[in-house]
Amino acid sequence: MTRWIVLALGLAGVLCGPVSTSADAPARSAVRGESLSPSCGSKPAKVDESRFVVIGGIEQWVTAKGDSCASPILLFISGGPGNPLSGLSDSIYGAGERDFIVVQWDQRGAGMTYGRSPPAPGEKLTIERMTQDGNELAAYLAKRYGKRKVILWGSSWGSILAVHMIKAHPELFYAYVGTSQIVNSVEAQAASYEKLLQLAVKEKDQDSLAVLRQVGSPPWTDPRSFGKVRRIIRKYEAKVTLAPPDHWHRAAAYTTAKAEADYEAGEDYSFMNFVGMKGDGMLSKVDLPSLGTNFDIPVFFVEGAHDLLAPPELARRYYDSIKAPAKGWVLLEHSGHDPNQEVVDAEYKVLREDVLPLTRDK
DSSP states (O other): OOHHHHOOOOOGGGOEEEEEOOOSOHHHHSOTTOOOOGGGSSSOOOEEEEEEEEETTEEEEEEEEESOTTSOEEEEEOSTTTOOOGGGHHHHHGGGGGTSEEEEEEOTTSHHHHHHSOOOTTOOOOHHHHHHHHHHHHHHHHHHTTOSOEEEEEETHHHHHHHHHHHHOGGGEEEEEEESOOOBHHHHHHHHHHHHHHHHHHHTOHHHHHHHHHHOSSSOSSHHHHHHHHHHHHHHHHHHSOOOOTTOOOOGGGOSHHHHHHHHHHHHHHHHHHHOTTSOSGGGGOBGGGGOSBOSSOEEEEEETTOSSSOHHHHHHHHHHOBOSSEEEEEETTOOSSOOHHHHHHHHHHIIIIIGGGGTTO
C-alpha cells in the first residue's frame, strides 16, 4: 500500500481500559467475565468502541464501528504485516458501517499494539502465533456482540493470515472475502519479477531495469531487495490503475508524534519479520494450497487485474481449485494490489449481495 495510505497510526492517550481474554482455544477464549457490550442491549444501538483487548497474552488494539449492534461483524485483516488501517477506517470503510460492525485490528507488532505491547528483544512474529491471535479475536467479537460467527475479510498479508485462520477454526466464520490474495510466495515473486522485466524492457526504463538486474531473480536473501522491487511495482501499477480518492485520510487521533513513531517502528519490525534477514521470514513459508483447497465456508475473491505483487492469474488458479459451499470471483480492470475506490465498491457489493444473506438467522 502506498505510504500515505498505510500510515494508520495509533494514539495511546485516548484509550479505554484493557479487556482481558483467555488464551484457551478460540471457541472458549472469548470473554470469561466480559459482559455483553452496552451497545447490544434490548434495543440495539450504534456501536463505536476503541480499546485494548488482551489477545495472546498481550494488549492489542481493536476498534468496532457500526450503525447498529444488530448488524453482523465484519473483521478486517489488514496487510503489511505492520500496516493497520484503524486510523483510515472511517474515510475508507465508513460506508460499510450501515450494514456491518466494521472491526479493525492492529495486529501483534503493528501500530497501536506495537506502541502498547512492544515485542521483547529477539521476539519473532510467526504465522502460527498470529493465526491464534486472529481466531481468539474472532471468538471475542462474537461473544461481545452476541453473534454466532463473524465475517472474515483479508487483504494482501491479511489474505494469508485469514486463510490460516479459516483452516484452523472454520466454525468461527460465516464467509471469507479476500482481496489482493497472496497464494504462494515463491510463485508470486517469480511471476512478479518476470512481468516487471517485460514492462521495463517495453518502456525502455533503464532505471528500473538496472534495479531489477541488480537484485536478480527471486528468491532474495537481501531484505532490501523486496522493498526495491515493491517501488517499481507501485510505479507501474500507477500507470494503469485508478488513484485512491483525495478524501481518504487518517483520523486526527492517529497523527500524534508518538503515534507516528510507534507506527513506523512497528512497520519496520513487522517488515523484517515478514521478509527475514536472509529471505527466511514469514513470506518464505506461504503456500496456501498446501493447507488444502476444501473450505467449509463460502469464499469470494476481489482482485485487481493489474496486481503486480500478487498476480491475479495465481489467485485465479487457486480459486479454481477451491471447493466451498459457495464461491465468487471479481476481477477489476482499473485496480492493482493497493486499494482504491473501485476495489472498496466491489468488496462491499460482494459483502452486501453475497455474504450478508448468509448471516441472517443462523
